[in-house]
Amino acid sequence: MLDPKFLRNELELVAEKLKARGFNLDTQQLADLEEQRKALQVKTEQLQNERNARSKSIGKAKAAGEDIAPLLAEVGQLGTDLDTAKADLAAVQEQVEKITLGIPNLPDDSVPAGADENDNLEVTTWGTIPSFDFEVKDHVDVAEFLNKGLDFESGVKLSGSRFVVMRGQIAKLHRALAQFMLDLHTEEHGYEEAYVPYLVNSDSLYGTGQLPKFGEDLFHTQAETEHGYGLSLIPTAEVPLTNLARDEIFDEEQLPIKLTAHTPCFRSEAGSSGRDTRGLIRQHQFDKVELVQLVKPEDSFETLEQLTGHAEAVLQKLELPYRKVLLCTGDMGFGATKTYDLEVWLPAQNCYREISSCSNMVDFQARRMQARFRRKGAKKPELLHTLNGSGLAVGRTLVAILENYQQADGSLAIPTVLQNYMGGLTSISVK
RNA sequence: GGUGAGGUGGCUGAGCGGUCGAAAGCACUGGUCUUGAAAACCAGCAUACGUUUGUAGCGUAUCCAGGGUUCAAAUCCCUGCCUCACCGCCA
The missing domain is CATH 1.10.287.40 (Serine-tRNA synthetase, tRNA binding domain)
Incomplete structure (x- = not known):
């Protein structure tokens, strides 16, 4: 939510900035x-x-x-x-x-103008794109060969399309990834690990901006009534983690607050019906390790760079080639004022695909949530700034590993940093 | 799920339907005193919104939330949520 006074007094300026992101006020x-x-x-x-x-x-x-x-x-x-x-x-x-x-956040002045993802700005690339002296398989085929580690048929039987069952070493690798990410962020990047509810109330969803506009992207446990939806499944741990600050007034010294959590995420993918129907890329349920920071306003843009770096560190340690993209005005999410996407290289698709999205929401969510802090000696509390980023989407990271670490004989090499989490295993092969 | 008790300011805790945004204590902030500190004493100490050039003043709202009764509700009635205790059940 924008500052109502600013909105009132600078209505035309606001409208002009919103136009850049394709919103007509x-x-x-x-x-x-x-x-x-x-x-x-x-x-x-x-x-x-x-x-x-x-x-x-x-x-x-x-x-x-x-x-x-x-x-x-x-x-x-x-x-x-x-x-x-x-x-x-x-x-x-x-x-x-x-x-x-229903008004989205204003883009920061450093955000390039543009209509859609084609206008995003590549900031950096990291790693070298691997070359294969055999025909690369996509992640579905790699896992199929490895003892049917990704079982989409069973996912359909149990739940429907866009659900998966993982088995054996692939399931373990998936778990290892989440563990590795959590350990990295807590031990090296200074985040506190949190375990949070996967069902949240409507107040929380209003707080981070999923409601009122994007209710159809969520799974709700009951139909909407005048009191809201009851409880809904979280589309990201950003919702519970950020809402920890709702209706709170922190002391200045308590900031920044850095939180991470590994949770499943549930998205109805309404409006994406034809897209990415094959494989793990777009599921109704996927795991993600989320990073959230609550900071003082003057720190938030610097924090965005750091937080993005924390997500990048995961890719670097896994030795997965990626690029960092600054989203243009037209491609940013509802509450964001500036967003970097990290896109990992997928050999089978021969392109980069989004694996993390790191955003500075400035005071947009804080205002909805009444999340504040008080400076030392100050009387009035101020809105804090909220940031969040994926560090990383676990399912898509698994995809990247299956594709980038596939071997000519059909086996899968295990990235060095994951081997301890896999009981010393250096590769997965057919039984 | 059943029964009972209860939800008041940062905390503890008063509050016959009217002068209550709310006693008192603690905590906190400033001051006096002191060589310094403590103690004591004095003063201050919620949030949001509106009006406004105004961190001034004035006004409005807020005693869990939402309805209701009334000229008037922290106080009475209804509903919901939550907390605590005991019972039942359960991982």
Whole structure:
């Protein structure tokens, strides 16, 4: 959510910045509603003031033993006037809120203008793209050959399309990856490990910005009612981790707060029906190790560079070639003001594919969540800044390893840093 | 799931339907005192929004949340959520 005062006072500037990310703000409508809101709010508060004053004088009169009947008669119409004013105000406020909750964050000035992913800016590449002296298989075929380690048929039987069963050494490798990532972030990058709920309430989803606009991307445990959806499955650990700060006021010295968690993520993939139907790339359920930081405003852009580096470290230690991309205005997520994507090299697709997305949300989520901190000696608390990034998507990392570490004989080499997690195993081969 | 108790400011904890944004204590901040510290004493100490050039003033709201009764609700009624205790069940 944007700063309502900024939105009000700089409406045209906001609209212009939003245009860069393909969002059209109806400034006329919003300005009209704001004007109504202001008038109604003043009116309502005046009526309330009058009612309070009169009620108070009735109380005093009664205490003094005076006859209060004439005073009561005077109040007469006030109550109903107040009720209608309140109702009118609530209706307008609801409209304003509906609009403001649906406005995405403003892009930072360092973000390149562009319409879609084709306008993203490649920042760096790392590693050398491997060459194979045999015909490369994609990850599905590599795993199929390795004792049917990825079992999509069973996924369909148990649940439906976009679900998978992993077995044997592939399942273990998947687990090893998550362990490795968590250990790296906690032991070398200073994050605190967290175990969090996989079901969250609607307040949490509003806080990080999944609701109200993106409800159809989530799995809900019950249909939407006026009280929300009840509990919903998390689409990312960003939701529970970031919402830990909701309605909190931290001391300045407590920041930055750095949290990591390994969780499954659930996405309905509504609107992606034809895309990436083969393999592990796009599943309804996948695991991810998430990084979240809560920082002081002046630190957030520097923190974005660091956090992205923490995600890059995973790829580097796994010796997977990747590139770092600065997303353009048109390709960023709803709450982000600046986002780097890390894209890993997939030999079978002969291209880079997204494996991590690291974003600075500045105060966008913090304002929704009322997540604040107080500077030493300061009276007023300030909104903090929130950042998050994948460090990394475990399923897609498994894909990258299956493809980049495949051998001519059909076996799979195990990246050095994972061998300890695999009981010393250096490769996986057919039984 | 059943029964009972309860949810008040950073914490503890008062609060006959009216002058309660809320006693008191603790914590915290500033000051007096002191060579310094402690103690003592004095003062201050919630958040959001609106109005406004204003971190001033004024106004409004907030005593778990949402409804209701009333001229007036922290206080009464209903619903929900949560906490605690005991019972049942369970990994």
